[in-house]
Amino acid sequence: MALWYTSSQLLRLNHRITPSKVITATLQHFGLLRRPYIHSGSRRKVANIFTAAKSTPSIWTDRNSRSSVLRHATSASTISKQKPLKTALFNTRSLNNKSLILNEFITDNKLDLLCLTETWHKPMDYVALNQTTPTGYSYVDNPRAEGRGGGIAVIHRDDLTLSPLSIPAASSFEHLAFRLPGPQSLTVAIIYRPPKTTSSFLSDFTDFFTQLSSISSSLLLLGDFNIHIDSPKCKFSADFLDILNCFNLTQHVNSPTHSRGHILDLVCSTACLCIQNLSLTDLAISDHLAITMDINIPIPGSKHTYTITFRNLKSLFPISFSSSISDIITASSFPANPTPPELVVYNRTLSTCLNQLAPLKTKTVSFSHSTQWYTPELHILKKKQRQLDSLCKTALQNTEMLCLHSTPAISPLIWKITSLNSTAIKQNSSSSDPKRSSPLPRTSPSSSMVTTSPSPPPYETLAL
Incomplete structure (x- = not known):
């Protein structure tokens, strides 16, 4: 009997996931729970290794936890204000003479992703795709190399970075898989299955989705499967739905997507994805309906x-x-x-x-990361600080030159003032570094001028 594991169950085997209390108690009972090695001079105290699931995954003190929160506070606030990923799926049945309508469909609905199946375009044939792609958008395609029909493409905004995934092609269906990086990476797979029934489709689809499950836990599967899942008596559709249940996938389309009243275009996702506002639209240019949806996933905005x-x-x-x-x-x-x-x-x-x-x-x-704390006022202050530092160093250099070429009456006094300024600058620079900081002597300025100042260097009397 074959064992079936969902993607969430496989991810639980990752060592970075917090184990349960039962597992922790068992490890302690058999003496297998060990503390990690920490250098003796690191000045770090070990906290509880197995923290709560919602806490910061750190084994160090609260100091590093607070710095981690501050470091990512800006990006988290930026993500929370972003809009959902607006996605659409449409079976075009050839892009010829339909490019302008789809171009307006993208701009009118302000789509982020438009997944197309049955584009019917060939390799090195980009005229129809270029006409369909609006300004500020790009596309990734997978044309059918031989024969008529087929072809898959996805049109996306330029500020969205799509990373195509190299997965071996299957003989029973066409696919285009890519990854959308971000705080929660999203893996999307577009599938087109020809209407002719093939016995190897279920096994090919199982192998294909097994590879996707190992890449990311957030999976979105959509396309034209040409399977009547609305027919409960169809054994082929029942076996396909069993595979979706084994992978813990949810099918979101409940209304017919074809002109003959069947559900052929599917949108499937894992449990961690929230898909809302799913609707069907008849563009009157194909026998399939267009499916639009909102995906609530934190996608990084434009830089x-x-x-x-x-x-x-x-x-x-x-x-x-x-x-x-x-x-x-x-x-x-x-x-x-x-x-x-x-x-x-x-x-x-x-x-x-x-x-x-x-x-x-x-x-x-x-x-890539917006620093809201670095305001224009702070930039002006830092600029003034650099200017004052440069003036201070220049003044010290001029004072030392004046000390070497001054008269015997004022040369010792200038040398004492220069030595005091140099000592103060060294103390300020060392106090900024906690490893080099040392307590200052409790002496008055006059006593330090008399006791700690070095002897003046030899000088020459200038001819007046």
Whole structure:
């Protein structure tokens, strides 16, 4: 007798799933429950390994749990505000002379995915698909290599990343499988089964879905199966429904999808998917009805893109830049005391030389995670902080140079002030690193100036 396992039962065997209390007690009784190895200098305390199912899966202290929550709080709030994935299924019975109608059907209903069966297009035949695909959409297809009919395609929004899955082809049906990545990855399979009955379909379908179950627990199966599942006396349809029950799949279409009153187009999903607002629409261009639905699954939204302009100054050689400027200045004979119009020409000349050696480049960048805490006000403050840090370092360097070339009367005082500023900067930098931080001595500034300051370096008296 063959054993049947659902996808959820197979996923329970994963070691990352929290075991039950009975299993934990059994492991403790036989002495098989061991604590994980932790380095003695890691300063981490081990918490309860088998936490609650809804808690953060971490074995460390609450500090890391809070940081994990803060790290993913923005993405979780973004996902909760997103709309459901609007999907449609339609058997076109040839895309010829129907592309414009399907193009309007996508734009009018604001579809995210449109799954098409029986497109009747051949390899390297993309005219009908290009006309069907609106602006801002792309498609993935699987044409029939030989014979008439068949063909599968899916039209999707450009901001949705579809990863096609390589699954061996079956002789009894055509399929197109892809994965939609995200916080909860969704695996979708579009199937078209020809109306001719083949004895190997049930075994081929079982092998095909077994491979899909090992990829993801969120599965969506839809297409034209050409099986009268509304006929309870049909043994073939009864065996097919038994396979769906063995894989814990739910069939959502309950109304006829064909002009002859049978349910041929099916939408099946696992229990973790919530499908709502399923409806049938007659487009009057085929003997099948179009099926539209909403899938409540967290799909990542479009990334925010920004256009930046920059110069690659690292590729600029100073010698080349200097020679370029000298050639232009010599040829134009700039005066010693230029007027404002002549300064404008001079600046324009420098810009021309810079554009020739290091031209401006434009690049579009995007960020996968939006950081709502990084506001424009915070950006301005960080910019001011960097400017003040640069001014402080420059002032310290100028003070040291002044100390070396000052008179004997003020040189020791400048050296003491410089040493105090350097000590304060080192203490601030070390206090930001907890491993290097050390308690400051409880002494007054005057005492530190007298006792801890180093002796002034030798100096030379400048001729006044």
